[in-house]
Amino acid sequence: xxxxxxxxxxxxxxxxxxxxxxxxxxxxxxxxxxxxxxxxxxxxxxxxxxxxxxxxxxxxxxxxxxxxxxxxxxxxxxxxxxxxxxxxxxxxxxxxxxxxxxxxxxxxxxxxxxxxxxxxxxxxxxxxxxxxxxxxxxxxxxxxxxxxxxxxxxxxxxxxxxxxxxxxxxxxxxxxxxxxxxxxxxxxxxxxxxxxxxxxxxxxxxxxxxxxxxxxxxxxxxxxxxxxxxxxxxxxxxxxxxxxxxxxxxx
Amino acid sequence: xxxxxxxxxxxxxxxxxxxxxxxxxxxxxxxxxxxxxxxxxxxxxxxxxxxx
Amino acid sequence: xxxxxxxxxxxxxxxxxxxxxxxxxxxxxxxxxxxxxxxxxxxxxxxxxxxxxxxxxxxxxxxxxxxxxxxxxxxxxxxxxxxxxxxxxxxxxxxxxxxxxxxxxxxxxxxxxxxxxxxxxxxxxxxxxxxxxxxxxxxxxxxxxxxxxxxxxxxxxxxxxxxxxxxxxxxxxxxxxxxxxxxxxxxxxxxxxxxxxxxxxxxxxxxxxxxxxxxxxxxxxxxxxxxx
Numbered sequence: 001x002x003x004x005x006x007x008x009x010x011x012x013x014x015x016x017x018x019x020x021x022x023x024x025x026x027x028x029x030x031x032x033x034x035x036x037x038x039x040x041x042x043x044x045x046x047x048x049x050x051x052x053x054x055x056x057x058x059x060x061x062x063x064x065x066x067x068x069x070x071x072x073x074x075x076x077x078x079x080x081x082x083x084x085x086x087x088x089x090x091x092x093x094x095x096x097x098x099x100x101x102x103x104x105x106x107x108x109x110x111x112x113x114x115x116x117x118x119x120x121x122x123x124x125x126x127x128x129x130x131x132x133x134x135x136x137x138x139x140x141x142x143x144x145x146x147x148x149x150x151x152x153x154x155x156x157x158x159x160x161x162x163x164x165x166x167x168x169x170x171x172x173x174x175x176x177x178x179x180x181x182x183x184x185x186x187x188x189x190x191x192x193x194x195x196x197x198x199x200x201x202x203x204x205x206x207x208x209x210x211x212x213x214x215x216x217x218x219x220x221x222x223x224x225x226x227x228x229x230x231x232x233x234x235x236x237x238x239x240x241x242x243x244x245x246x247x248x249x250x251x
Numbered sequence: 252x253x254x255x256x257x258x259x260x261x262x263x264x265x266x267x268x269x270x271x272x273x274x275x276x277x278x279x280x281x282x283x284x285x286x287x288x289x290x291x292x293x294x295x296x297x298x299x300x301x302x303x
Numbered sequence: 304x305x306x307x308x309x310x311x312x313x314x315x316x317x318x319x320x321x322x323x324x325x326x327x328x329x330x331x332x333x334x335x336x337x338x339x340x341x342x343x344x345x346x347x348x349x350x351x352x353x354x355x356x357x358x359x360x361x362x363x364x365x366x367x368x369x370x371x372x373x374x375x376x377x378x379x380x381x382x383x384x385x386x387x388x389x390x391x392x393x394x395x396x397x398x399x400x401x402x403x404x405x406x407x408x409x410x411x412x413x414x415x416x417x418x419x420x421x422x423x424x425x426x427x428x429x430x431x432x433x434x435x436x437x438x439x440x441x442x443x444x445x446x447x448x449x450x451x452x453x454x455x456x457x458x459x460x461x462x463x464x465x466x467x468x469x470x471x472x473x474x475x476x477x478x479x480x481x482x483x484x485x486x487x488x489x490x491x492x493x494x495x496x497x498x499x500x501x502x503x504x505x506x507x508x509x510x511x512x513x514x515x516x517x518x519x520x521x522x523x524x525x526x527x528x529x530x531x
Contacts, residue, residue: 046278058270061277068281087527111284118277122270143478150475153466163461166524167475170454173520174479177513181482184505185489216285223292230299 002089034215041205041212049205061119063205067213068112069137074217075105076140076172083168086161090243092236095161096228098168099151100221106144108217113137132183139178143171157235158243309401316397316405323382324413330378331413338371338417339424346428353430360431361491365447365484368418373473375413376455379406380463393529403525407449407456407518414448434497443494446510447487453517454479460528486510 008014020026045063052059082098085091116134117127128134147167154160324331345363350356356363383389392402422440425431433440455476462472490506 042278046274056270058273060274064278064281107284107288111281114280114284115277118273118280122273139478139481143475146471146474146478149467149471150461150465153468153471154464155466159464162527162530163465166457166461166528169524170457170479170517170520173516174482177482177509177516181485181509184509185485220288220292223296227292227295227299230302234302 031219034212034219037208037215038212041208044208045205049202050199052202055123058119058122059202061115063209064213065112065115065119066206067210068108068115070210071213071217072105072109072112072137074214075101075108075221076175078221079105079168080172083165083172086165087169090158090161092161092232092242093229095164095243096232097225098161098164099228100224102144102147102151102168103224104217104220106141106148109137109141109144113141130182130186132179132186135182135186136175136179139182140171140175143174147171157232161243309398309404312397312401313404313408316392316401317408320379320405320409321412324409334371334375334413335417335420337374338367338421341367341370342421342424342428356429357431358492358496360425360429360495361493362488363429364418364421364425364491365488367421368414368448369451369477369480369484371417372410372414372451372455373476375417376410376459376476377463377469377472379410379456380459384463389529393531399526399529400522402529403456403521406459407452407521410456411445411448411452414451415445418444418448431495433494435494435503439503440491440494442507443487443490443510446507446514447483449514450483450487450510450517451476451480453514453521457521457525457528460525483510483513486513 041063045060049060049063051057078101079098082094082101086094086098113134116131116137120129120131120134121127147164150167151160151164154163342363345366346356349359380389389402393399419441426433455472458472458475458479462468462475465471486506486509490503490510493503493506
């Protein structure tokens with residue numbers, strides 16, 4: 001399977017696309033394109049989409065809050081996949097991608113949760129109502145901060161990569177449990193309202209915003225990944241040395 | 252009667268709550284946060300290239 | 304030489320860990336007084352409305368246990384770091400999973416002991432009564448302490464080799480334990496106050512699932528954590 005993917009990756013058409021994407025002018029244009037889409041999506045969300053029947057214009061916060069939290073979940077998924085992958089096949093690229101996605105998850109999650117709280121004030125009446133989804137995200141943010149602290153406090157690059165992978169897996173395994181426990185814990189008290197976006201103009205605005213935030217996410221991820229990979233390669237004295245394969249370690 | 256008309260008009264538009272201050276606060280935080288992070292990434296990217 | 308099986312190794316190491324703990328009883332004494340002190344702190348911080356204290360007694364018990372566990376887990380691995388005892392064990396060779404199981408169980412036993420000790424203190428200090436029969440509280444305590452011990456042992460091993468280990472361990476551990484804390488505290492509150500809607504079994508089931516998941520994960524992941 002891995003061999004087949006490698007052959008695909010090195011095949012002529014894919015290599016041509018990769019060379020194209022690696023060109024600095026192409027990359028810079030992509031960033032400009034991203035900014036343009038972002039501005040357009042913001043305009044659609046703030047002016048073109050209609051106000052909600054009940055929430056009024058406060059509805060528009062959803063066009064930023066929903067994509068931010070979705071990107072956070074995407075980053076979290078990438079983190080989990082990379083962590084599992086690293087334990088099977090150690091690679092600095094996988095480790096660098098894990099570090100990048102963890103940081104992005106924290107940033108997107110923090111901003112997204114703040115937006116959720118701001119939305120909550122006029123709609124729930126309070127900034128924080130222990131909504132199960134928002135609470136789970138908040139707990140996840142603390143866990144991610146712990147993950148990033150762990151990365152900072154371990155000096156040996158290989159151990160850091162293994163321990164970080166283990167930590168990410170532990171966190172990921174906990175997410176559904178946290179969600180259910182908060183849901184049960186809270187269900188003893190009150191019912192929450194969920195925002196609905198069924199109006200086609202609202203769906204249109206939301207789609208544009210999700211696209212825009214996704215493009216920004218890609219730009220951030222690539223940049224952060226490169227920073228992480230460069231740091232990793234600097235740490236290792238022989239640049240070509242990959243972390244020792246699992247099979248080679250006598251256990 | 253005039254007051255009732257005003258309120259009914261507002262109901263139809265879904266604007267009872269107003270709330271643009273919240274929208275402004277939310278978008279302000281979102282854009283500021285993302286911009287600051289972009290700046291941080293740019294600075295670290297520069298630093299990373301300089302060391303090479 | 305025939306290598307001992309997993310269960311045999313676990314049992315031997317478990318007895319060793321308990322013996323080491325027993326020999327340094329002063330450590331256990333300090334832990335006991337620490338947990339008592341936290342209960343007092345909660346009472347002073349939130350009292351003297353006795354009705355309020357009584358209602359929240361379940362939460363205080365588990366907060367005290369959680370805070371004490373951080374100290375216990377840190378100590379548990381500090382002992383190994385001195386004289387490179389853990390590396391010595393690995394060289395015998397001992398199955399890393401046996402190390403995880405034995406250390407985890409030893410930590411859990413210590414915490415259960417602490418929990419049992421704290422209940423009469425709660426009864427005296429916060430005027431709680433056991434409305435439901437005490438075996439249910441025992442089951443909760445055992446499951447809850449097992450829940451703390453599994454990720455605690457895993458993270459304890461990691462943190463003991465990192466910088467700022469005293470801060471890193473609780474930072475890593477606490478978010479993971481929130482569901483267990485919720486289940487244990489709510490369950491304990493139901494034991495103290497009565498369970499008209501029969502919710503206790505749901506919380507026990509949640510704790511049991513948490514335990515199975517994290518002891519399973521621990522057995523799989525701990526060898527990777529300690530390998531060189």
